Amino acid sequence: MKTSDFNFHLPEHLIAQNPIDDRDASRLLHVNGTRFTDRTFSDLPRLLKTGDLLILNNTEVMPARLHGVKTSGGKVEILIERVIDEFSFSAQVKFSGKLRADSELIISNTIRMKIIDRVNGFFLIRSDEPIHEVMETQGQIPLPPYIKRNPTSKDTQRYQTVFASERGAVAAPTAGLHFTETVFSELRQQGVDIGFLTLHVGAGTFMPLREEQILEKKLHQEFFSVSRSLCNQIKQAHLKSGRIIAVGTTVTRALESLMMSGGLRDYKGFTNIFITPGFEFKIVDAMITNFHLPGSSLMMLVSAFLNKETILKSYNHAIKKGYHFYSYGDVMYIEGK
Structure with missing residues (x-):
């Protein structure tokens, strides 16, 4: 496996440099198997089902x-x-x-x-x-290196989810940036349960992959915690035949790390899990995620969740349609493995 296997060409003007005015007005690419549908993030509640459990990362970005x-x-x-x-x-x-x-x-x-x-x-x-x-x-809010400007007071609010509560991250869990109280209210009306865990995103997320990481299939360590109440929510969702929908790669890594380290229980510890094609997902059924950098570990993760060919086709679709990429960019909802 080589990082070049997960490369694509992204025109520079599609790298979002600023947040849009309304969080939930982001564009959403719905990937269902091999079908791609262009939507808006505010459509999300109508794509989920009664009994589904949506899990988000409540980490708070430090002025690091x-x-x-x-x-x-x-x-x-x-x-x-x-x-x-x-x-x-x-x-x-x-x-x-x-x-x-x-x-x-x-x-x-x-x-x-x-x-x-x-x-x-x-x-x-x-x-x-x-x-x-x-x-x-x-301290300053640590905007990613592909945002070519200095942070402003607006970033203090917008490079933070509306539900952030556990300080410790140096990068935002970007899939969560699109959520608003209106979207949460509509999800609950739809009968979708909402749960939270914590994974403190580290500075290593911006570092290029090293050869030994690919060989050993281990990334930099990040702290995560899962509560007993979230475990109970997951059990209830399974009893109702609901899906476990991870909001972001951080939630995906935390949940799959939990299952690999002994199963569903309250837990605090570190993970260096590196999810690549061939990985067997044990708990995550669907995923909401932003668009990721070429050749990155996160491109490998979403390729493992669906498959590399379909992911690269979906990225090419997004580029042709003018979606914006990375932290302040648009978002995907991936289902149908």
Whole structure:
């Protein structure tokens, strides 16, 4: 398996640079087997059935991008990947020159941080002030690298789902960005149950796949948790012959990791699951997901869920129809494996 097997050509003007005015006005490509239907996201409640269970990721994006300098004066950009304790965190760091263990970084002239170690491309860093307080006063919303502009106050709201409640992510679970209270209300009226889990999306989601990840079929680690109440909702959906519909690849990875690690139960832990074609899905019946980068692990995941040929055809359809791609782009509803 090669990343090039999952490539496609995307015209640059189709990479969404800004959110549209109304979340649920996004375009929705309904993929049912090999049939493609162009819809609007607000149509979703009419596509689901009484007894279905829709599961979303309630992680909240942290203002995880910090700017500072080395003691030598060279600029650094820090993208926090995971908070370890009150003062310590792992991060990606952009810098010029060298950065070693014991190097010091300075944020906003007064906040000092020390490099402790470097492992698998991530720096372990300790701050002399509580890191959540530093992010609140100095941090920016970490827009993905394919959005070629600086974040604005609008992104603070729009690069966040309306149901975000568990702080810890450095990237939004983008399939959830399209949901509004109106859509939730219509889903409930339709008899669709709604549940939540947490998976804190890490900075590794923006890193290119490494050869060893493909060989070992393991990605970067991300924390996730599943509650007992969600497990009960899943059991009830199965009793009603309802489908388990994952909103996003993060929910898909969390649910399938749960089933691989011992089955349906309340759980807190880490996953590095890498879902590729040939994977046997144990719990997810349908999926709502944005359009993903060529050659990425997420392209491999959706190809595993349906099949590579149909996914690539659906992407070509979306490109011809002028859909917008990636975080602030449009969305797919995939059913019929």
